[in-house]
Amino acid sequence: xxxxxxxxxxxxxxxxxxxxxxxxxxxxxxxxxxxxxxxxxxxxxxxxxxxxxxxxxxxxxxxxxxxxxxxxxxxxxxxxxxxxxxxxxxxxxxxxxxxxxxxxxxxxxxxxxxxxxxxxxxxxxxxxxxxxxxxxxxxxxxxxxxxxxxxxx
Numbered sequence: 001x002x003x004x005x006x007x008x009x010x011x012x013x014x015x016x017x018x019x020x021x022x023x024x025x026x027x028x029x030x031x032x033x034x035x036x037x038x039x040x041x042x043x044x045x046x047x048x049x050x051x052x053x054x055x056x057x058x059x060x061x062x063x064x065x066x067x068x069x070x071x072x073x074x075x076x077x078x079x080x081x082x083x084x085x086x087x088x089x090x091x092x093x094x095x096x097x098x099x100x101x102x103x104x105x106x107x108x109x110x111x112x113x114x115x116x117x118x119x120x121x122x123x124x125x126x127x128x129x130x131x132x133x134x135x136x137x138x139x140x141x142x143x144x145x146x147x148x149x150x151x152x153x
Contacts, residue, residue, distance in 0.1 A: 001100070004022070004023040004093070005020055005021060005022050005023060005026075005078055005090075005091055005092055005093075006020070006021050006090045006091060006092065006093035006095055006114045006119070007019065007020055007021075007025055007031070007087075007090070007091040007093070007094050007095070007131075008020075008021060008028065008095040008096075008097060008134065008138065009082075009094065009095065009096050009097065009098070009106075010097045010100065010125065010127060010129075010134060011035065011080065011082070011097070011102065011106070012077060012098070012102070012125055012127035013036075013073045013077075013098075013099075013102050014035060014036045014072075014073070014076060015033075015034070015036070015127060016032075016033070016034055016076075017030060017032070017033045017127075017130070018030070018031050018032035018083075019031065019134070020090075020091070021055065021135075023092070024094070024124050025139065027135070028131050028135050030131070031090075032083065034078045034079070034080075034083070035118070036072060036073075036075075036079075036147055050074050054113055056069070062070050064122065071112075073102075074105070075106075077102075077105055077109055078109065079107050079112075080106065081106070081111070083104070084110070084114060085111055085114060086111040087142070088113070088114060090119075091117065092117070093117055093118075093119040093120075094114070094117045094118045094119065095118075095119065095120045095121065095122065095138065096118060096121040096122070097121075097122075097124060097126045098122075098123075098125070099123070099125045100123045100125070103123060107121070111137045120141075120142075122141070124137070143147065
């Protein structure tokens with residue numbers, strides 16, 4: 001019989017690290033790490049927005065500027081969710097550790113069969129934290145919830 005394990009996804013919208021942990025209190029092992037493959041969005045949008053004119057009058061209007069960073073982040077989230085879908089059978093539980101805005105975006109893009117595996121989410125940016133810091137935080141929060149009789153979702 002295979003032991004139960006959890007995958008912990010730590011992301012900030014441009015980089016993601018995926019850790020595996022044997023449940024209940026095994027050490028963390030990194031099983032995946034990837035960064036956004038897109039180049040910096042700084043050169044985009046430096047020019048003046050393009051112009052459009054109306055056919056009925058001589059008025060000219062600028063196009064609305066595009067949110068290049070948001071577009072890049074959405075593409076990254078789609079890559080991350082497809083990675084998790086491909087490895088669906090590799091984990092029993094999924095913990096998401098992301099800033100709040102990214103967490104809601106990521107949860108909204110997870111496939112319906114993957115959502116039940118999300119047992120915890122942490123509204124915190126661990127992208128620059130060490131493995132020990134992440135493990136300590138997860139252990140402390142799960143201990144606090146079990147003492148109080150709460151489940152964190």
